[in-house]
Amino acid sequence: MLSNRELFLRNTAQTSDSPRLIEIVKAEGTYLYGPEGQKYLDLVSGFNVSNIGHRHPKVVEAIREQLDKYLHVTVYGEFVQAPQVQFATALLEKLPPSFGSVYLTNSGAEAVEGAMKVAKKYTGRRQIIGVTKAYHGSTQGALSLIGNPEYHKAYAPLLPEVGFIDFNNKAYLASITTETAAVIVETVQGEAGVRVPDKSYMQALRARCTETGTLLIFDEIQTGFGRTGRMFAFEHFDVVPDILLLAKGIGGGMPLGAFVAPKEIMDVIKTNPMLGHITTFGGHPVSCAAALASLRVIEDEKLLDQVADKAEFFRQELRHPKIKEIRGLGLMMCIQVESFDQVYRVSKYCAEHGVMIDWYLHCETALRIAPPLTISMEEIKAACQIIRAALDQMTMES
Ligand code: PLP
Numbered sequence: 001m002l003s004n005r006e007l008f009l010r011n012t013a014q015t016s017d018s019p020r021l022i023e024i025v026k027a028e029g030t031y032l033y034g035p036e037g038q039k040y041l042d043l044v045s046g047f048n049v050s051n052i053g054h055r056h057p058k059v060v061e062a063i064r065e066q067l068d069k070y071l072h073v074t075v076y077g078e079f080v081q082a083p084q085v086q087f088a089t090a091l092l093e094k095l096p097p098s099f100g101s102v103y104l105t106n107s108g109a110e111a112v113e114g115a116m117k118v119a120k121k122y123t124g125r126r127q128i129i130g131v132t133k134a135y136h137g138s139t140q141g142a143l144s145l146i147g148n149p150e151y152h153k154a155y156a157p158l159l160p161e162v163g164f165i166d167f168n169n170k171a172y173l174a175s176i177t178t179e180t181a182a183v184i185v186e187t188v189q190g191e192a193g194v195r196v197p198d199k200s201y202m203q204a205l206r207a208r209c210t211e212t213g214t215l216l217i218f219d220e221i222q223t224g225f226g227r228t229g230r231m232f233a234f235e236h237f238d239v240v241p242d243i244l245l246l247a248k249g250i251g252g253g254m255p256l257g258a259f260v261a262p263k264e265i266m267d268v269i270k271t272n273p274m275l276g277h278i279t280t281f282g283g284h285p286v287s288c289a290a291a292l293a294s295l296r297v298i299e300d301e302k303l304l305d306q307v308a309d310k311a312e313f314f315r316q317e318l319r320h321p322k323i324k325e326i327r328g329l330g331l332m333m334c335i336q337v338e339s340f341d342q343v344y345r346v347s348k349y350c351a352e353h354g355v356m357i358d359w360y361l362h363c364e365t366a367l368r369i370a371p372p373l374t375i376s377m378e379e380i381k382a383a384c385q386i387i388r389a390a391l392d393q394m395t396m397e398s
Pocket of ligand 1: 047107108109110112135136137138186190191219220221222247248
């Protein structure tokens with residue numbers, strides 16, 4: 001009989017020639033478990049999803065309760081489903097009052113697609129501006145905004161009338177004009193290798209969008225739901241976007257995304273044509289029940305209050321001559337080393353010694369540190385010890 005690894009390679013679509021092939025049979029709290037008794041401390045959180053840890057009991061309970069009521073009943077936007085309504089209401093309570101309407105999706109890329117459509121229809125303009133080295137998802141619209149020409153070449157033609165500006169560089173703001181429907185920016189760039197913008201840049205970007213009547217869209221799909229130590233990363237910069245994109249961490253481990261906007265903006269999809277943006281599974285009731293439970297866990301366990309201290313402890317424990325820089329905001333961090341070879345060897349060593357670590361799409365020379373926010377100080381100490389040992393071993397080999 002073929003093993004799961006063999007069946008994985010044979011029967012499931014592959015996204016690279018070198019999948020990591022780590023098999024997981026269980027995940028609980030901050031740990032992942034393999035079939036031969038391996039135990040990994042998770043510093044990746046399923047790519048910024050498991051912000052409250054894996055299978056949080058409150059989330060599992062909410063899922064069970066919803067399973068006993070109903071699963072899918074109709075397309076998004078038709079029946080009144082309490083989990084959707086309750087989650088949307090709780091989400092809006094966390095946001096500035098300008099936000100008045102939540103559209104629930106299955107994924108981050110879908111939130112990006114919906115927001116682009118709303119922005120075009122609301123403004124009557126066509127141009128969308130993205131940012132160099134951005135990542136917003138793999139659907140064709142979101143891919144049009146990926147700030148990496150390699151991906152454009154491979155899948156062209158993509159969306160027309162897309163422009164790019166450099167991140168955190170005020171010199172580019174003049175290219176946002178009265179022709180621009182929207183600018184889409186990650187509040188902290190993730191796949192670019194965790195780039196934190198200056199507050200003055202974010203405020204100048206906001207001012208330029210307001211001046212030109214351009215909608216400012218913040219992609220908080222990686223930064224959202226507490227990852228940076230605030231519920232939403234834009235709170236660090238004292239700016240409020242017009243449209244907010246969420247996914248990954250909001251579902252407590254279940255698939256869910258959202259774009260959130262003022263009601264006046266969101267209402268453009270209702271008419272002319274009606275049903276201008278629809279989805280069958282978006283806002284699945286089980287995902288929404290999990291999302292609401294996850295939001296309550298963040299509040300009840302006061303997770304946001306712990307993020308800065310935990311991030312600081314990582315920084316203290318990660319002092320090593322091979323580390324060129326540690327970048328980050330809260331528990332969205334990266335360790336800059338010299339080469340992909342180093343990143344690969346450190347990740348491999350860490351996995352062999354029980355720590356799961358990864359890298360970034362547009363920055364292969366940096367290691368990804370994005371643990372569940374529930375990680376303990378002891379776990380941080382233990383993880384950093386292994387990362388330092390991996391770096392030491394590299395020093396000995398070179
Ligand atoms: N936006 C950002 C910043 C992301 O990091 C991602 C995924 O990594 C996406 C959008 C796309 O989300 P999804 O993979 O759920 O489509």
